[in-house]
Amino acid sequence: MTVAHGLRVVRTGWLVSMKELTHSSFFVLVSILQPVIFATIAFFMVEAGGRSGTLLYTALGAGLMGIWSATLFGSGGLIQWERYQGTLELLVAAPAGLVFVLLGSTLATSSIGIYAIGATLLWGSIFFGVPLDVAHPLLFVIAIPVTILGLGLLGLVLATTFVLYRHANALSNLLEYPVWLVTGLLVPVSLLPGWVAPIGWFLAPTWGIKAIRTAALGGDPLPAIGATLALSALYLGLGAIAIKQFERLSRERATLALT
Amino acid sequence: MSASPVGLPQSSPPVAFLRTFFVGGVIAYRALFNWIRPSIYIPTMLGGPLFQILFFSYLGRFSGLRDDTFFVVGNAVQVCSMSSIYGATMTLANERYFGTLASLLATPANRAALFLGRTFPVIANGLFVSVFGFAVGAVFLDFDLAASALPSLAIVVLITVVSCTGFGMLLGAIGLRMRDVFFVSNLAYFVMLLFCGVNVPLEELPGWMQAIGRSLPLTHGIAAAREIASGGSLAGVSGLVRAEALVGAIYAAGAYGLFRFFETSSRRSASLENF
Amino acid sequence: MGESKLTHYILLLYREGVSVVEAESLRRVYRTTTGAVRRRPLEVEAVRGVSFAIGQGELFGLLGPNGAGKTTTIKMLITLLIPTSGRARVLGHDVVDDARVVRSKIGYVFGGDRGLYERLSAFDNLRYFAELYGVEGRLIRRRIAELLDLVGLTDREKERVEGYSRGMRQRLHIARGLLHDPPVVFLDEPTIGVDPVGARELRSTIASLTAAGKTVLLTTHYMFEADTLCDRIAVIARGEIVASGTPSDLKRIVADRTVVELEAYGVEERALEALRALPGVDSVAVEARDQMQVVSVQSAKGLELTQTLLAHLDGARVGRVSAREPTLEDAYVALVEDEAR
Numbered sequence: 001m002t003v004a005h006g007l008r009v010v011r012t013g014w015l016v017s018m019k020e021l022t023h024s025s026f027f028v029l030v031s032i033l034q035p036v037i038f039a040t041i042a043f044f045m046v047e048a049g050g051r052s053g054t055l056l057y058t059a060l061g062a063g064l065m066g067i068w069s070a071t072l073f074g075s076g077g078l079i080q081w082e083r084y085q086g087t088l089e090l091l092v093a094a095p096a097g098l099v100f101v102l103l104g105s106t107l108a109t110s111s112i113g114i115y116a117i118g119a120t121l122l123w124g125s126i127f128f129g130v131p132l133d134v135a136h137p138l139l140f141v142i143a144i145p146v147t148i149l150g151l152g153l154l155g156l157v158l159a160t161t162f163v164l165y166r167h168a169n170a171l172s173n174l175l176e177y178p179v180w181l182v183t184g185l186l187v188p189v190s191l192l193p194g195w196v197a198p199i200g201w202f203l204a205p206t207w208g209i210k211a212i213r214t215a216a217l218g219g220d221p222l223p224a225i226g227a228t229l230a231l232s233a234l235y236l237g238l239g240a241i242a243i244k245q246f247e248r249l250s251r252e253r254a255t256l257a258l259t
Numbered sequence: 260m261s262a263s264p265v266g267l268p269q270s271s272p273p274v275a276f277l278r279t280f281f282v283g284g285v286i287a288y289r290a291l292f293n294w295i296r297p298s299i300y301i302p303t304m305l306g307g308p309l310f311q312i313l314f315f316s317y318l319g320r321f322s323g324l325r326d327d328t329f330f331v332v333g334n335a336v337q338v339c340s341m342s343s344i345y346g347a348t349m350t351l352a353n354e355r356y357f358g359t360l361a362s363l364l365a366t367p368a369n370r371a372a373l374f375l376g377r378t379f380p381v382i383a384n385g386l387f388v389s390v391f392g393f394a395v396g397a398v399f400l401d402f403d404l405a406a407s408a409l410p411s412l413a414i415v416v417l418i419t420v421v422s423c424t425g426f427g428m429l430l431g432a433i434g435l436r437m438r439d440v441f442f443v444s445n446l447a448y449f450v451m452l453l454f455c456g457v458n459v460p461l462e463e464l465p466g467w468m469q470a471i472g473r474s475l476p477l478t479h480g481i482a483a484a485r486e487i488a489s490g491g492s493l494a495g496v497s498g499l500v501r502a503e504a505l506v507g508a509i510y511a512a513g514a515y516g517l518f519r520f521f522e523t524s525s526r527r528s529a530s531l532e533n534f
Numbered sequence: 535m536g537e538s539k540l541t542h543y544i545l546l547l548y549r550e551g552v553s554v555v556e557a558e559s560l561r562r563v564y565r566t567t568t569g570a571v572r573r574r575p576l577e578v579e580a581v582r583g584v585s586f587a588i589g590q591g592e593l594f595g596l597l598g599p600n601g602a603g604k605t606t607t608i609k610m611l612i613t614l615l616i617p618t619s620g621r622a623r624v625l626g627h628d629v630v631d632d633a634r635v636v637r638s639k640i641g642y643v644f645g646g647d648r649g650l651y652e653r654l655s656a657f658d659n660l661r662y663f664a665e666l667y668g669v670e671g672r673l674i675r676r677r678i679a680e681l682l683d684l685v686g687l688t689d690r691e692k693e694r695v696e697g698y699s700r701g702m703r704q705r706l707h708i709a710r711g712l713l714h715d716p717p718v719v720f721l722d723e724p725t726i727g728v729d730p731v732g733a734r735e736l737r738s739t740i741a742s743l744t745a746a747g748k749t750v751l752l753t754t755h756y757m758f759e760a761d762t763l764c765d766r767i768a769v770i771a772r773g774e775i776v777a778s779g780t781p782s783d784l785k786r787i788v789a790d791r792t793v794v795e796l797e798a799y800g801v802e803e804r805a806l807e808a809l810r811a812l813p814g815v816d817s818v819a820v821e822a823r824d825q826m827q828v829v830s831v832q833s834a835k836g837l838e839l840t841q842t843l844l845a846h847l848d849g850a851r852v853g854r855v856s857a858r859e860p861t862l863e864d865a866y867v868a869l870v871e872d873e874a875r
Contacts, residue, residue, distance in 0.1 A: 025442045037449040041458050042318065048463040049322030174302040177310035187317045266639060267677065267715040268670045275668035286662040290651035358648030362710070365612050367637035368666035526616045528565070 006100040013104020014111070021074060021112050030073055035066030035116040036123050042186060043128045056131055056216060059124040061186040064209050066116025067151055068179055074109025075155040076172040079162040088163070092247070098163075099156075099243045103236075106155035110148045117144065140215035143225055147208030150228040153235035154204045160242040185209050204231050276372045283368070284376025291353040292346055292380075304388055308338035309395050315458050316400050325460070327401035332488050333457040335392030336481050339385035339420045340427070340448055346384055347427025348444045350377040351518070352434025360435070364522055374515055378424055385420040404488060411493040412484060418500055419480025422507020426476045428514035435521050456481050476510065479503035553587040553623075554718055554749040555594075555611065560584045560620040562606050580606040582773040583620070588751060588766075593744045595764035596753040599870060603773040604753035608722050611751070612642045624718055638668070641711030641719040645726040647703060652696040656687055656706050659695060660713060667714040681709040685739060701732030708739060719743055721752045725759060737763060757863035767862075771870045781862055788832065788860040788868050791816060794840055796829045797853035808846050814839060817871045819864075826853070832864055 021027050039062035046054050082088040091101055124130030134140045158175075181187060182196055183205040189197045200206040211224035270278060289295060294303050316330040354360050363373070393412075396402035404412065430447060434440030452458060454472040461469050461478065472478045480503040483496035493500075562581040581603040588594040596604050609615040611622050613633040622629045624636045651659050657678060664674045682688045685705035695703065704724060711719055721740065725733040741763055743750050754760055760767050761781045768778040777784060801820070809818045809831060816832040829847075833839050844852060860868075 025439050029442055029445055033446060034449055037453055041453050042322075044453075044459040044463055045318060045322040045324050048459065049319075049324035051322050170299040170302045174306040174310070177307070177314045181310070181314055181317065187314070187321050191317055191320055266717060267673060267713075269638065269668040269714065270670050274671075275665075278665050278668075278671065283662060283665040286654070286658055286665070289658070290654045290662070295653075357651060358646075359651060361614060361644070362642065362649055362663070363666070365614055365637060365640075365642045366663065366666040367634045367668065373666070526614060 006097060009097070009100040010104040010107070013101055014108050015104075017078070017105040017108030018111060021108055026073070026077065027070075027112055027115075030069045031066055031112050031115045032119045034069060035062050035120050038062050038065060039120040039124060040127075043124065043130075047128070055124060055128060057213060058186065059120045059130045060117070060212055060216060061209065063117030063120040064113075064147070064185050064205060064212065065180050066120065067110055067113025067148065068183075068185070068205055069176055070113045070116065071106070071110040071151045071155040072158065072172050072175055072179075074112070075106050075159040076162050078105050078109070079159055092163070098247070099240050102156055102159050102239070102243075103152075106159050107149070107152035109155055110152035113148060113151065114144070134216045135218040136215045136221060139221045139225070140212065143208070143211040143215045143221055146225050146228050146232075147204070147212060150204030150208050150232045150235075153232045153239070156239040157235050157242070160239050160246065164242070164246055179203065179205060182206075183209065202231070204228055204235070207231065272369070276369050279368050279372035280376035280379075283373065284379055287377050288350060288380035290357075291350045291377075292384075293349055293353070294346075304341050304384070305391055308334075308341060308388055308392050311338060312392055312395050313399060316396070319458070327396070328488055329460075329485065330458060331393070331396030331400055331402040332485050333481050335389055335396055336416055336419055336484055337451065337455065337457045337477055338392045339389040339416075339423055340451065340477075341388050342381050342385035343420055343423035344427040344430065344444050344448055344451075345441075346381045347378070347424050348431045348434055348440060350381060351428065351431030352440050355435055370519060370522070371515070374428070374518055378428060381427065382417075382420055382424050385424060386417060389416050389420060405490070408487050408490070411487045414493065415480060415483045415487055415496065415500060418504055418507075419477060419484070422480065422503050422510070423476040425507040425509075425511030425514060429510050429517065432514045432517040432521065435518070451475060451477055454478070473502075474506065476503065476507050479506065552590060554590050554592075554625055555586075555588040555751060556621075556623045557584055557586050557607070557611065558621045560607060560610055560622055561618045562603075562610060562615060563618045580773055581610070581617075584770065584773070584775055585620075586768050586775065586778060588749055590749055591744055591747055592765045593741070593750045593752065593763055595760040595767040596751065596770055597755065597757070597760045597767050597866060598753075598770035599755055602770045604755075604770055605722055607770070608720050608751065608753055612640055612720050613637055638714070639716055639718060641714070641716040642722075643707045643711035643719065643724055644722040645704060645707075645724050645728075647700060647727075650695045650698075650703060650706060653694060655692045655694055656682065656698075656709075657691040659706065660709060663710050664713050669714050677713060677715075678709075681712055684712075685709045686735065701728045701736075704728050704732070704736060705739075708736070712743075716748070718749045719751075721750065723753055723755070725754070725756065757861070757866055761862040769866060769869050776869045777865075784865045784869075785860065785862055788865045790835055791832050791860050791864070791868075792835045792837075792857055793860050793864050794831045794833070794843060794855065794857050796831070796843065796847065796855050798827050798829055798847060799825065799851040799853070801827050801829060801847060801850045805847055805849065809843060812839070812842060812846070817868050819867045819871075830864065830867070832860065832868060 039059055042058045042062055043055065046058055079088070082091060092098055121130065121132065125132050181192065182189070182200045183203050184200060185205060189200060207224045207227040211221045211228060213219075214224060215221040269275065294300050312331060312334045315334050316327050319325060319327070319330040354363065393402075393404070397404065426447075427444075430440060430444050433443065437443070454464070454468055455475055455477040456472060457477070461472055461482070464472065479499040483499035483503065486496050486499075487493070560581055561579070561583055564578045564580055566576050566578060584603070584607055586594070596607065598604050606615065610617050611624065611629060613629050613636050616630055625639055627635045627639075629636050651662070654662070660678045660681065661674065664678065669677060679688070682691050685708055687702060687705055687709065690698075690702065695706065698706070708721075708724065711721075724740065725736050728736060737759065740750065740752065744765075752760075752763065764781065766778065766780055767784060768775045769784070770776070777787065806818055806820060806829070809815060809829075814833045814837045816834070818832075819830045821828045821830070831839065831843055840855060840857070844855070
């Protein structure tokens with residue numbers, strides 16, 4: 001299987017998943033309504049609490065929270081859906097290579113997160129006067145797709161876990177708030193106990209939000225962008241290895257929960 | 260098998276009512292509540308609320324808005340919605356999913372017993388989740404409650420959970436006809452985080468949002484709970500408690516009314532997509 | 535539109551006696567919408583003036599094709615639908631005014647995969663409905679055991695229904711319908727989708743119900759099921775009863791006919807239409823069996839049509855040809871096609 005073929009599979013998977021996701025009520029809820037409502041809560045809190053100058057920071061954080069929710073529930077949901085429909089076995093057996101098939105879908109789940117950031121910024125600027133001036137526009141525009149890539153690949157790692165463990169889906173509910181906290185999307189990690197921060201270093205959203213925030217508010221986004229890309233490569237490697245293991249195991253044991 | 264024209268002896272109406280309510284209520288809950296298995300219950304009903312309380316409390320510290328107690332009380336009461344909204348929606352709407360409505364409505368069972376019987380496991384579950392929420396606050400955050408305040412707090416929380424369950428049953432009744440009612444339940448959950456004074460004091464919201472908040476469950480109950488937590492008495496919050504009970508009663512009446520309406524209308528009407 | 539003479543006669547007979555189930559000119563109209571772009575309201579008359587009466591201990595069959603109005607009729611009788619006009623009574627109680635009493639005296643069994651609580655075991659499903667039917671507490675356990683034994687599910691009672699086969703679900707539906715030992719049982723297509731062995735067992739269970747003195751209304755589109763089980767049958771097509779009587783009565787409708795059966799491959803609709811138009815041919819029915827089609831041609835006895843038929847089926851390959859006596863199925867086809875014309 002050539003890389004060119006693989007990339008075509010990714011592209012097709014991405015297009016199909018995007019179409020499916022944007023037409024579901026889940027999409028509207030998780031990518032637009034939830035981020036907007038959480039952003040609103042946060043706006044009221046920081047304004048009433050007297051923490052001035054944090055509106056853009058808050059809007060961006062809430063937007064990224066939305067990208068993570070979309071990726072988390074999207075990746076798990078896609079796998080559960082395939083399993084429920086009985087097509088998971090077919091995917092695993094597909095000659096195209098499961099990693100490419102999954103990659104297109106998980107990238108789609110994080111891509112719809114772009115609506116989340118757009119929504120929180122738009123909503124914030126209209127109703128809360130969030131200033132939309134960005135310190136480094138070009139790097140800002142780069143940081144966003146890089147973040148989406150990083151989160152999508154983290155979604156790939158999640159998806160492979162969901163393929164392996166049938167009930168891992170119940171854990172998705174458990175990974176929403178903790179990741180928001182540990183990666184410092186809204187609440188600075190400095191406010192949390194010291195042992196939390198190192199966990200966040202291995203999660204793409206930590207660097208993604210740093211990249212986006214420094215690009216918007218001032219600072220040097222490049223190290224964060226680099227870290228996000230490095231983690232993305234790591235996730236791709238992990239995902240590919242996990243899938244290879246899985247293919248081997250499923251052929252050896254034939255007892256893995258594919259239905 | 261007998262050939263008697265009256266069939267097997269049936270319980271007297273009051274006994275039948277109570278049995279439908281209690282035994283039937285518990286069995287229906289087990290049949291319809293999706294998250295009953297421990298492997299799903301623990302992460303969803305306990306894990307989620309735990310981190311929600313931590314998240315908003317830390318966000319509260321960051322914003323400098325109020326102390327931990329404010330956020331712990333608000334969120335610990337609100338997380339009953341995991342049962343009172345999601346669980347309540349399931350215990351009605353899932354009948355549609357399983358296609359059991361026709362069999363249910365073909366029985367002579369008392370409709371009020373049928374409906375109300377499902378609420379008490381929902382309420383018990385909601386209460387449990389809220390208590391867990393308070394425990395989380397006590398263990399991980401700066402939340403201390405005087406032992407003397409516990410009984411009053413328990414009463415306020417109980418009334419609030421019942422009230423919220425009434426609202427949840429309304430959503431469940433809507434789910435008997437609406438296909439994607441869980442979208443509405445999810446939306447209700449987030450909306451209540453914003454409008455009910457859970458994380459933003461009601462007085463900080465614009466007037467129209469306050470009005471919406473006051474017409475929703477949780478709002479008055481949370482305010483009462485906060486007063487109790489800061490040393491107030493049950494008598495002092497009686498106005499708030501009555502308001503919460505009234506709001507809940509209105510939603511509960513609406514829920515039962517809608518449930519009965521759907522039953523009569525599907526017998527009488529109109530569309531071909533009956534059950 | 536009047537009822538057929540036969541129905542009227544039978545109703546008269548039964549009004550003298552004690553009917554357990556009475557349907558009087560039942561009508562049911564549905565309002566729905568039509569059109570994909572501009573939805574216009576449409577009224578569909580699913581049941582148009584159905585009347586019949588069932589006596590005590592009778593196994594009465596309502597036989598008809600899909601969409602004929604069988605399920606709608608049954609739903610009116612079991613109080614789940616209110617008739618647009620007409621009346622119905624079960625054990626003397628009006629199905630609209632005395633709905634609660636009627637519900638406590640009837641059992642309702644329907645076919646299909648849905649209608650059970652998947653997460654619960656068979657035992658718990660039955661326990662729930664036992665409570666809803668108000669069966670006395672101390673009798674519940676014993677009753678459930680009796681019924682599980684009757685339908686042969688005793689050793690699987692603790693398993694969750696989600697793992698049950700279609701046949702097992704069907705048996706559980708029957709057990710559920712009998713929990714409160716109702717004197718009247720309504721069965722809506724109970725053997726649909728069940729494997730042949732399972733279906734045979736179900737049928738013998740159904741027969742045992744009337745043997746025990748219950749009154750049964752059965753809807754089905756399986757001819758042989760109606761023939762073997764029912765004391766009397768009403769054939770319903772397009773919302774109306776087109777004939778009613780015992781299986782022999784109905785077969786007599788076609789007694790003066792003969793049926794030529796041809797096994798053919800690749801018969802086109804055009805050829806069938808041509809056959810229908812032939813003089814002397816009463817009806818032509820086609821049944822698809824794997825790759826083969828069985829064409830049944832009804833005509834009056836004595837007409838030697840075989841050669842003419844073969845001539846008209848020129849384009850197709852024809853296998854076995856046989857002539858036989860008409861069965862209940864042929865009577866049914868004749869009645870239903872008659873209604874269609």
